[in-house]
Amino acid sequence: MSPGTTHGRPCPGPRGRPPRLDPVTTPRPAPSGWVWRVLAGWAGGPQPLVGGALCLAAVLYAVAVLWRPAWFAPSGLLLLLLVGAFVLRWRALLVLVASVVLLTAALTAGGSVDPGQVVVLVLGCGAVVTFGVERERLGLQGAPGALMLVDLRDRLSAGGRLPALPGRWQADAEVRSAHGAAFSGDFVVAHRSGGSYEVVLVDVSGKGQAAGVRALQLQGALGGLLGALPADEFLPAANRYLLEQGWDEGFATAVHLALDLSTGRFRVASAGHPPPAVLHAGSGRIDVLDAAGGVALGILEDMRPGTVTGVLAPGDVVVLYTDGLIEAPGRDVDQGIDRLLGVVEAVVAARPGSAHEVLAGVRAAEDDDRAVVVVRRS
Known part of the structure; x- marks a missing residue:
């Protein structure tokens, strides 16, 4: 693991090889009646x-x-x-x-x-x-x-489905909108090409229906960029696109995970986004990948994301999430992160917990959009 991991806590390692984690994607709304x-x-x-x-x-x-x-x-x-x-x-x-x-x-x-x-x-x-x-x-x-509008909602949901991964790799995502609204400002985009896998978790400014239309537009643009550009050029290109839109609430935070499925090597790039958590099965430790720098998308023309690199060994898990899981009135963000790490320890470390279980374990307030992505190497 590269320098820059600031939070850590011991946790029990998985007992034996965990069973396969069935992919659970963002639930698709029921079709109109x-x-x-x-x-x-x-x-x-x-x-x-x-x-x-x-x-x-x-x-x-x-x-x-x-x-x-x-x-x-x-x-x-x-x-x-x-x-x-x-x-x-x-x-x-x-x-x-x-x-x-x-x-x-x-x-x-x-x-x-x-x-x-x-x-x-x-x-x-x-x-x-x-x-x-x-x-x-x-x-x-x-x-x-x-x-x-119903079709736009369904497209936003369908765009968050994750591609199947080979062998001992599993990926799982869960997105929930504020107060159960049809539209969410949080979304996931993923792409797999051969032995490489990329997933982006984005939090558009605003929440619920107010941010849903902007999220849908940005999701379509990022879906076209993901996999078409080298990993180190993806977030800068997304930043340029966002600046060109001239939205009144024109910023978004994003975290981009690029993963080599053959070696387990990964690169995490962050643009003003909460730091991902990595659970190391061998040492029983949870690290927070707190990448230095990384201004949110759509603010500065010369945006340089903060990056962290490392390797996922068999049994390791990386968890991406949005600030809806860790922010709450009257609570410090670090306290929210510590609480999330405790849930990851309980849900993911000892058993192959899903993104749904992580989100349910945090019990975040319903007044903000929330999203979780869990990627595991068995």
């Missing part, structure tokens, strides 16, 4: 036809209110507005809202609607118009626009 698919089908149809059908349904419902007011509540028109909000584009949606307003006025004149119901219907029309204006500003067209 049939309701979304039906709405998307309607939204994909001719807008005049779909809008006309909803307006006709509104007229028929108003007639039903006049026919059987005890069976059909006037507020049922809000259901048609809700469907229209998801399947209609801006102009067709305005026609539907105008139809509901006119029908409400007609029902009020006929004495079928009391003032409280009128207020509810008017507020519902206002909410639908507001929703339509915001969606139009974002360029989202009906249900397909919402499905586009």
